[in-house]
Amino acid sequence: MLKSLLTFVFIAGCKLALCQTAEDFNKGTFTLFPHYKEDVEYFANIIPDSTYLYWQCVYNPGPYFHQAKEQIVFEKGDPKYTKLIKKSKSGNGFMVSCPPGFCSYYIIAIRPDKTILQVNNSQKFKTFLGKIDNLDEVRLAVRDQHYTIHNNSMKSGSYQERQDYYLLYLGDWESDMISDMKTSTKAILTKSGDFKILESTSYK
Structure with missing residues (x-):
């Protein structure tokens, strides 16, 4: 009974999308982000x-x-x-x-x-930005959080879109600049623009 009550309080106290855990990344299929474009093309697609x-x-x-x-x-x-x-x-x-x-x-x-x-x-x-309307807005929102999206990398440049949010595998450009190891970061971006990091790991 107490465990159920605590679970209810936890869920009620956070936005549903941001209550996801790293385990949710084991469900569904991730897709590579489109290759990097010039900044003008990203801003042109802002709604x-x-x-x-x-x-x-x-x-x-x-x-x-x-x-x-x-x-x-x-x-x-x-x-x-x-x-x-x-x-x-x-x-x-x-x-x-x-x-x-x-x-x-x-x-x-x-x-x-x-x-x-x-x-x-x-x-x-x-x-x-308001509602995150497309992948170009996703990329801009990610950059504003000081993370990056690598080309051709499922570990640091892929996403899974769900009804109210995106599950993201991101890179960390600051870490990549000073280390031979790359960083893979699991993050959530809600379609209302809230951003949350779940965990980060290193890989070659």
């Missing part, structure tokens, strides 16, 4: 959670690379609204890289009432 008159994603190389300039990676909507955001820049962003964190991306969007939205951290990016 934002809200409607915008115009939005653009900007790559910020950070202060360390003095000769590099910010670059618009992708833009969507009526370009006449670019004049509203010419002076809108952000020193912060999401998908932070270039250790110890110099490079990042940010999004500037124009709402229907012509107010400006800055997407300049991970939480705002999660909100901007």
Whole structure:
């Protein structure tokens, strides 16, 4: 009776998808992710959670690379609204890289009432994405969590889609850079954007 009660409390206290365990990876069939594409193709397939008159994603190389300039990676909507955001820049962003964190991306969007939205951290990016609609959004969400997806690797580049979430085998680019061993990480990404690591192992 007590065990059943504790099980009920555990399930009630977490989102169902995030209550999965590593054992769930033994069920069903995993599929390799499509090969890596250019960033512009991933951002082009974002379906934002809200409607915008115009939005653009900007790559910020950070202060360390003095000769590099910010670059618009992708833009969507009526370009006449670019004049509203010419002076809108952000020193912060999401998908932070270039250790110890110099490079990042940010999004500037124009709402229907012509107010400006800055997407300049991970939480705002999660909100901007809203529902995870496709594998390109999965890849962007994974990158924002500082994990990577390897080409042609079931251990660090595969997925299984379920009704409300994805089971993922991911790589860890930071570990891969400093070790001959590669990392295989089991993770869950819900279609509402919540991310959870279950366990990590090493392999050659």
